[in-house]
Amino acid sequence: MPYEAFKDNEYIEKLVQQLKENGTNVIVGSLDKLINWGRSNSLWPLTFATSCCGIEFVSLGAARFDMARFGWEVARASPRQADFIMVAGTIVNRMAPVLRRLYDQLAEPKYVIACGSCAISGGPFRKSYHVARGIEDIVPVDVYVPGCPPRPEAMIYGIMQLSRKIKVEKFFGGVNRQEKQREFLTTHPVEGVED
Amino acid sequence: MADFQEKIAKLFPDAQIGSEEVPVISIPDNQWHDLAIALRDDEDCKMDYLVTVVGMDWTDSLGAIYYLMSSKYNTMCGVKVTTSDRERPMLHSAADVWKVACLYEREVYDFFGIIFIGNPDMRRLFLSIDWKGYPLRKDYAEVNEVSVENERQSDTTDTYIELPDGKVEKKEVAVFEPGEFVVNIGPQHPATHGVLRFRTAVDGEEIKKIDVYMGYIHRGIEKLCEDLTYPQTLPFMDRMDYFSAHNYHHGLCLAIEKAAGIQISRRAEVIRVMMDELSRIASHCLFIGTYCMDLGATTMLFYTLRVREQILDIMEKTCGARMTFNYDCIGGVMQDIAPDFQKDVKALLEVLPKNIKEYNKIFTGNVIAKNRMEGVGYLSREDAISYAVTGPSGRASGWACDMRKLHPYSIYSELDFEEITATEGDSMARFKVRMREMEESAKILAQLVDNIPEGEYCVKVPKVLKLPVGRWFTVVEGCRGAFGIYIESDGSTKPYRLKLAPPCLPLAGVVDHITRGSKIADLITIGGSLDYIVPDMDR
Numbered sequence: 001m002p003y004e005a006f007k008d009n010e011y012i013e014k015l016v017q018q019l020k021e022n023g024t025n026v027i028v029g030s031l032d033k034l035i036n037w038g039r040s041n042s043l044w045p046l047t048f049a050t051s052c053c054g055i056e057f058v059s060l061g062a063a064r065f066d067m068a069r070f071g072w073e074v075a076r077a078s079p080r081q082a083d084f085i086m087v088a089g090t091i092v093n094r095m096a097p098v099l100r101r102l103y104d105q106l107a108e109p110k111y112v113i114a115c116g117s118c119a120i121s122g123g124p125f126r127k128s129y130h131v132a133r134g135i136e137d138i139v140p141v142d143v144y145v146p147g148c149p150p151r152p153e154a155m156i157y158g159i160m161q162l163s164r165k166i167k168v169e170k171f172f173g174g175v176n177r178q179e180k181q182r183e184f185l186t187t188h189p190v191e192g193v194e195d
Numbered sequence: 196m197a198d199f200q201e202k203i204a205k206l207f208p209d210a211q212i213g214s215e216e217v218p219v220i221s222i223p224d225n226q227w228h229d230l231a232i233a234l235r236d237d238e239d240c241k242m243d244y245l246v247t248v249v250g251m252d253w254t255d256s257l258g259a260i261y262y263l264m265s266s267k268y269n270t271m272c273g274v275k276v277t278t279s280d281r282e283r284p285m286l287h288s289a290a291d292v293w294k295v296a297c298l299y300e301r302e303v304y305d306f307f308g309i310i311f312i313g314n315p316d317m318r319r320l321f322l323s324i325d326w327k328g329y330p331l332r333k334d335y336a337e338v339n340e341v342s343v344e345n346e347r348q349s350d351t352t353d354t355y356i357e358l359p360d361g362k363v364e365k366k367e368v369a370v371f372e373p374g375e376f377v378v379n380i381g382p383q384h385p386a387t388h389g390v391l392r393f394r395t396a397v398d399g400e401e402i403k404k405i406d407v408y409m410g411y412i413h414r415g416i417e418k419l420c421e422d423l424t425y426p427q428t429l430p431f432m433d434r435m436d437y438f439s440a441h442n443y444h445h446g447l448c449l450a451i452e453k454a455a456g457i458q459i460s461r462r463a464e465v466i467r468v469m470m471d472e473l474s475r476i477a478s479h480c481l482f483i484g485t486y487c488m489d490l491g492a493t494t495m496l497f498y499t500l501r502v503r504e505q506i507l508d509i510m511e512k513t514c515g516a517r518m519t520f521n522y523d524c525i526g527g528v529m530q531d532i533a534p535d536f537q538k539d540v541k542a543l544l545e546v547l548p549k550n551i552k553e554y555n556k557i558f559t560g561n562v563i564a565k566n567r568m569e570g571v572g573y574l575s576r577e578d579a580i581s582y583a584v585t586g587p588s589g590r591a592s593g594w595a596c597d598m599r600k601l602h603p604y605s606i607y608s609e610l611d612f613e614e615i616t617a618t619e620g621d622s623m624a625r626f627k628v629r630m631r632e633m634e635e636s637a638k639i640l641a642q643l644v645d646n647i648p649e650g651e652y653c654v655k656v657p658k659v660l661k662l663p664v665g666r667w668f669t670v671v672e673g674c675r676g677a678f679g680i681y682i683e684s685d686g687s688t689k690p691y692r693l694k695l696a697p698p699c700l701p702l703a704g705v706v707d708h709i710t711r712g713s714k715i716a717d718l719i720t721i722g723g724s725l726d727y728i729v730p731d732m733d734r
Contacts, residue, residue, distance in 0.1 A: 047385050050412045051730040052437040052518055054389070055481070059517075062500040077385045089730075093341050094323055095390060095411045098382055100343040124430065127422070128415040129330045130322065132341045149518055 001160060008161075016168050024170070032171045039083075039109075039171075040163035041071040046082035048102065050089030053116040053149040057088045065152040072159055079103075084111035084162065085139075086155070090118035090125055091132045103139040111142045111166075113158055116149050123148060199239045199270065206233060216453075217668045219260060219273035224286050227276045228313075231292045234263060234274070241267040243580050244596075245293040246670065247696030249681045250303035252332045253277075257284045259303055261296075262668055262679065262696075266580050266594065269601050273668065278309070285355070285363060288314035295583040298704040306331035306417075310355055312363055317353045321410030321733060324349055331418055370406055371396050378715075382411045386489050386719045389729030391703065393718070400714045405707040413733040420693040425451050425660050426525055428693060433519035435697060436731035438478035439673035441470040444523035446671035449604055450680045451525050453669065454662045462650040463527035464606050469540070469643050470510070470522060472636040476547070477506040478674035479587075479629045482726045486626065487558055489723040490567055495558055502543075502550050509539045525660065527653030540644045547637050551630065559630070568623040572709050572721035575620060582708065583701040586676025587632060588725050590616045591624035598672040612639050622724035629726075661688050673698055675726055699732040 003009065024032070049057055060067050061075060068074070076082040079102045091099055103112065114135050117123030122133040135141060142165060145158035200212055203220060207230055213219040222230050234242040242263035249260040258277030264270070278284045288311035290297040300311040301320040308329040310317060319326060323346040328337035351367045358364055371377055371394075381392035390411035396403040416435065420428040432443035445467050452459060480499040487495035507517050512533040514520040522529050533539075558564050574584065579592040589596045597614045599607040615631045617624035662684035670679045676698025683692040702725045710721050 048383060050390050052434055055437060056518060058481075058485070058496075059500065059504070062504075063497045064500070064504050079383075090412060090414055092411065092413055093339060094321075094346065094413065095382070096341050097343050097345045098390075098411070101345070102383055124434065125414045125416075125419065128419055129335070129339065130410075130413050130415045137341065138343055151517060 006161070006164070012164060012168065015165070019168060019170055032169075035171045036167050036169060040166040043072045043083045043111075043159065043163060043166075044081065045072060045075050045159075046079050046085045046102065046106070047075040047077045048085050048087065050091065050095060051118070053088035053118075056149045056152055056155065057086060057115075060152040060155050065156065067156065067159070070156070070159070070163075079105040080107060082106060083109075084113060084142075086113045086115050086159075087119040087135050087139075088115045088149075090123070091135050091138065092130050093132065094130070096132050096138050099135065100138055109169075109171075111162055112139050113143045113145060113162060114141045115145045115155060115158065116147055118148075120144050120146060199237075199268075199272075202237065202239050203230070203233070206230075213273075215273075215666060215668075217262070217271045217273055219275050219666070221275045221277075224276050224278060227274070228287045228289065228292075230274065231261075231289045234272075235292055241265045242270075242272065243267075243293075245289075245295055245299065245583055246271075246677065247679050247681070247694065248296065248299035248303055249692070249694045249696075250307040250309065250331065251277075251683070251692060252307060254333050255279065257281065257307055257309055257332075259286060259300075259309065260681070261289065262681070264670075266596070271602075271668070271670075284309045285312055286310075287312050287357075290314045293583070294578070294581040294708075295701050295704055298700065302700075305329075308332070312355045312357050315352075315354050315368070317355060318349070321413040323347070323410075330415060370394075371404065375403060380718070382408070387722065387729075388485070388727065391727075391729050391732075393706070395715065395718070397715055400716070402710045402713055402715055402718065405710055405718075407703050407706055409703065409729075409733055411733070412730045414730075416734045417693055417695060420690055422689065424688045425662070425690065428690065429524065430519070430521050433521055434730065435695065435734060436673055436675060436678075436699065436728045437518055438481060438728065439474060439675065439678070439731075440518070440520050441467070441474045441522060442671060442673045443678060444521070445471055445605070446669060446673075446678050446680050448523045448525055449671065450667055450669040450682055451660075451662070454665070454667045454682060454684065455525075455656075455660060457526055457654065457656055459527050459654055460650045460652070461606075461648050463652050463654075465643055465647050466528050466532055466652065467523055468605055468607065468610075469640060469647075470528075472639045473506050473509065473540075473543075475636045475674050476633050477503045479633050480506075482629055483554060483558075483626070486723040486726070487564075489719050490564065492558055492561075492564070495554065498550070498554065498557065502547065505543055505546070509536065509543065512536065512539070524653065526656040527651070529653070531652045532647070537644055537647070540640055544637055544641055544644070547633070551633060554630065559627070565623070567717075567720055568626060568724070569621060571622045571717050572713065572724060573620050574705065574709050578705075578708065579620070582705040584676070584705050584725075585698050585701070586673070587615075587628045588625050588702060589676065590614070591628045592620040593618045596677065598670050598677050602670055604669075604671055610639050610642060612636075622720050625724040625726075659688055661686065662690075675699055675702070675728065675731070695734060697731045697734065699727040699729070702727040703732050 125131040211221040234240045244264045246262040256277045256279045261274045305320045375396040378395045381387040382390040392408035394406040416431045433440040480503040484496035484499035514522040574592045576593040579589045579594045585596045612635045664686045666683045679696030681694035685691040
């Protein structure tokens with residue numbers, strides 16, 4: 001898809017501007033480009049669907065819309081093998097801890113797409129007693145795809161936005177940060193275990 | 196019909212029989228259990244199928260209405276039991292009379308806090324154990340925040356027993372036997388078809404017991420509807436069982452039109468029925484695709500989605516959407532059919548038989564498929580009725596439960612189609628019944644495609660729609676079984692209570708019974724063959 005065809009180029013230019021502010025090492029910068037090229041073209045989603053949007057996600061994977069042609073090859077059932085979660089469907093109170101846990105189980109670098117109006121804001125169920133009003137309180141969101149449910153084409157556009165974002169990211173020292181074990185343990189204390 | 200009413204009146208002098216279309220019998224709580232047994236076992240009643248239990252809050256009293264149907268005489272009735280105690284409301288359970296009642300009463304307990312004496316499992320069904328308040332009560336105002344902390348788990352359940360002196364005692368019972376090995380499956384598992392969770396006790400590879408956890412997509416549609424006008428409640432029907440969107444819309448429109456006394460045009464009836472049957476084919480196509488994928492035959496998904504996409508194209512041209520159509524409206528349909536509609540349906544009818552033949556060739560006769568499906572997950576006819584397993588799953592057990600035949604609505608009584616039943620009751624039968632139902636739906640479409648009468652597609656209805664005071668109960672056939680709609684109106688523009696009785700809730704309830712003694716690998720086969728949709732059961 002040509003650059004001009006995207007409808008929100010300002011934000012990506014702003015992102016690039018921000019990243020360029022401190023300058024980049026030539027070698028690290030080139031390596032970044034190479035790695036990001038690879039990463040952005042082999043994004044693997046997690047098979048995660050709670051309701052209607054999930055069915056459009058199935059259509060997206062099948063022959064007619066075929067997301068594999070963009071390199072978003074296969075949906076993985078285990079979060080440990082996936083790059084991003086496409087939150088397709090309503091997230092309710094009971095599901096919120098499960099979504100958080102799945103997000104925590106994804107390996108860095110990880111991304112989230114909020115797919116459909118329920119995931120964005122609660123959608124038609126916003127006034128309900130048992131619905132999370134948008135998933136950004138539960139997990140950080142990278143791309144929003146509106147619709148109820150979004151058409152598969154809209155989902156393709158959403159994932160394309162994500163690959164664009166990945167392409168300009170800093171990989172070394174940026175998204176590939178690895179949490180030190182000690183740091184991790186201080187933020188996630190295990191009961192009855194000292195260091 | 197009159198016979199059984201007279202008989203009940205003679206046996207239970209305290210019972211008051213209402214004059215609704217589906218008569219509702221009011222009975223004091225202490226006689227309810229005896230009446231339940233009489234209704235089920237008496238030769239003139241034979242009410243062996245419990246359609247749903249409607250929990251109610253009339254502000255001065257709480258209660259439940261049990262809707263029953265006879266598989267023999269095809270009659271329907273409701274039984275109303277009430278209690279005026281709001282602090283600790285108690286009613287007698289019918290869980291030992293109809294097996295599905297256990298699940299339905301748990302739902303009522305979850306929403307209204309009514310304790311059922313004698314029910315073996317009085318836990319919350321959709322909400323977590325730390326949930327404050329009972330959300331469907333009219334005075335519910337608790338705030339339960341969304342938390343990302345894992346919810347508290349309990350390995351015990353409560354049961355309430357009535358002692359001989361009339362006192363009620365609470366007893367704690369363990370869900371699993373001590374020392375049992377429990378494996379957790381779901382809610383994030385590709386083979387549970389959504390966010391359903393099974394706690395499975397296994398002995399080696401053999402399943403001992405399954406404890407089903409629901410509510411991972413419980414969105415409170417029934418409560419939301421109480422704050423909306425009647426036409427505003429319709430879009431939620433698309434989002435319950437999203438494959439039966441047209442059928443559910445049709446059902447709710449029928450219920451409201453019946454209550455308001457609106458007569459719709461023949462053109463609208465025909466369009467509605469055609470859309471229903473197109474949905475059925477699309478739904479069964481996706482079932483076959485995902486089911487075969489569960490069993491390891493990924494190719495089938497691409498073959499079946501081809502037909503589904505063709506149907507979605509037809510619908511998109513007319514309704515403007517691929518999935519949440521919101522097409523049926525009160526008084527008819529939203530828009531007239533697209534100019535190409537008939538041409539497209541004919542094109543579909545031409546390719547469909549070839550496709551079905553192809554599916555059978557690729558999968559049904561395959562030796563691996565046969566080994567995995569034949570004799571796996573047997574459900575007898577009696578159990579299918581007692582567990583209220585309707586739709587193609589119930590028909591595969593030999594129970595003719597098609598609401599299009601039993602209680603013909605719309606123009607189904609004029610159409611020539613066969614009700615597909617099988618007697619094997621195993622996963623293969625459930626698969627084959629769906630396969631043949633596609634042919635029957637195609638037959639209905641072929642009868643109608645050239646006979647769409649001229650006329651208006653939507654009659655004029657009042658801008659502000661008010662229903663008279665009363666209660667109505669309607670059952671229609673969704674793609675997965677009988678879909679019941681209960682409306683209670685207080686005369687205003689909004690429903691006082693709108694209860695939706697989805698077919699998928701009993702389908703999940705029967706999983707425990709049907710898988711006992713099977714291998715754990717068969718759980719996927721059996722669960723897939725039942726074809727439940729989780730947002731439908733959770734609502």
